[in-house]
Amino acid sequence: MSDTSEQVDPPDAPAEDVPQPEAATEQARTLRALLRRQAVDTRPLAIPAYRRLLVGQGTSFIGSMLTQVAVPVQVYAVSHSSFYVGLVGLAGLVPIVVFGLYGGAIADAVDRRTLYLWSSVLSWVVTLALLTQTLAGLDNVGVILALVAVQSGAFAVASSARGAIIPRLVPTDLVASANTLNFTVGNVGQVVGPLLAGVLVTLPSGFAVAYGVDAVLFTAALYSVLRLPSIRPDGTGQRLGLRSVAEGLAFIATRPVLLMSFFVDIVAMVLAMPRALFPEVADDRFGGNVGPLYAAIAIGAVIAGLGSGWIGRVRRQGVALTFAIVGWGTAVALSGLAHHLWLAVALLAVAGAADLVSAVYRQTILQTYAPDEMRGRMQGVFIAVVAGGPRLGDLRAGGTAAATSPMFSWVGGGLACVAVVAVAGVAVRSFWHYDAQAPLS
Structure with missing residues (x-):
C-alpha cells in the first residue's frame, strides 16, 4: 500500500502574489516622501546665520523660562495671593507695549543686529539683578515687579529686532518654515525650562539657582547675536519718533487681515490664558506640582512642530488661524475641569499644539x-x-479668580475665547478668505 502521508510541495504561488523588490522599494520611497512632507521643514538650517540665531535663541530660552516660572512662584511664596501673581503680568504689560512699538520703529531705522545685541545685554543684566535680590533675601514683591518691568521692556525691543531680522536671513518661501522652527525650538525651552524650574523652586535656594542658570544660558544668545552680519533696513530709512510709530499703526488699521490677526490673538491670550492660576490650582489639586502645568502647553507645541510640514502648504491661512484659536480655547476650558494632573497636562498640550499653528x-x-x-x-x-x-491675561485670570474662583476664571475664559473668535473670524470676510499665495488680492 502506498504512503498517502508523503509530503507534497505546494505549487508555486502566482508570480503576481510574490512581493517584488522593485515594488517594495517604491513603497519605501512613498512612505519616506510622506514622512518628509509631514515632518518639520529644516531647510532654513542650511543658512549659517539663521542656524546660529536659532541655536542661541533656543539655548537662552530654556534659561528665560526658568526665570518666567521662578518669578510668579516666588511672588506667590511671598504674598500667597494669585492677585499678586497677576500683577507680575501687569508689571510687564506696559513696558512691552511701549517699548515693543517704539523698539519696532527703531528697528526700521538702525542696524537691527546692534539693537538686538544691546537690548539682550540689558535683559541679561536684569536677570543678574533678580539673582542678587534673592540672595539678599529681600522678599519684596515691589522690587521683583520693578525688575520684571525693566526686563520686559528690553525683551520687547530685542524681539522686535529679531523678528525683523529673520525675513532678511531666509528666502520668502522659507519664512513660514523658519518661523515654525523658531516656535518649535522656543517651545522646547518652554518644556525643559518649566520642568527644571518646577524642581528647582522646591529647593531651599531654588529661586537663586533658577536665576543663576538663566544668566549662564543667556550668554549663548549674546554669542549668536555677535556672529550675525550687519543688518541695516533696506527700506526708506525712517526717522525715529512717534510719527513713525503712528505710521505703523495706521498701516495695520487700514488692512483688515493684519488687524484681525492681532485681534484674535489678543482675545485668545486675554480671555483664555490660565497661567496666573497655575500656582494656586497646583497647590489645591495637585500637591503643589506646578512644573508640569507650566510645561504642558509647550509640550503640545513641540509635538505639533515636529509634525508641522503641512503648515506651509495651507493657503487659506485666515480660516486655519480661526480654527486653531477655537481649538485653543476649547482645550483650555476642558483642562480647567480636570482634577487629575495627567489629564490637565494632556488637555493643555492639545491647547499648545493649536497655539503653535496659530503663532x-x-x-x-x-x-x-x-x-x-x-x-x-x-x-x-x-x-x-x-x-x-x-x-x-494673567491680570484678568488672577482678578477673576479672586472675585469668583480659579475654576470659573479658567473655564469661563476658554469658553469666552471660543465664542468671540468663532464669530469674528467668519464675520471679517477678507480675513476669512485670505489666500497666502495672493496676499494682496
Missing part, C-alpha cells in the same frame, strides 16, 4: 504682508500683542 500663521502673515521698511514696526506691534496679551 506660525500670525507671524508669517505679518512678515510676508508688510514691506521691509515696515517690518520692524510690524514686529513691534506683534511683540506688544503676543507678549503683552498673556500678561494682560
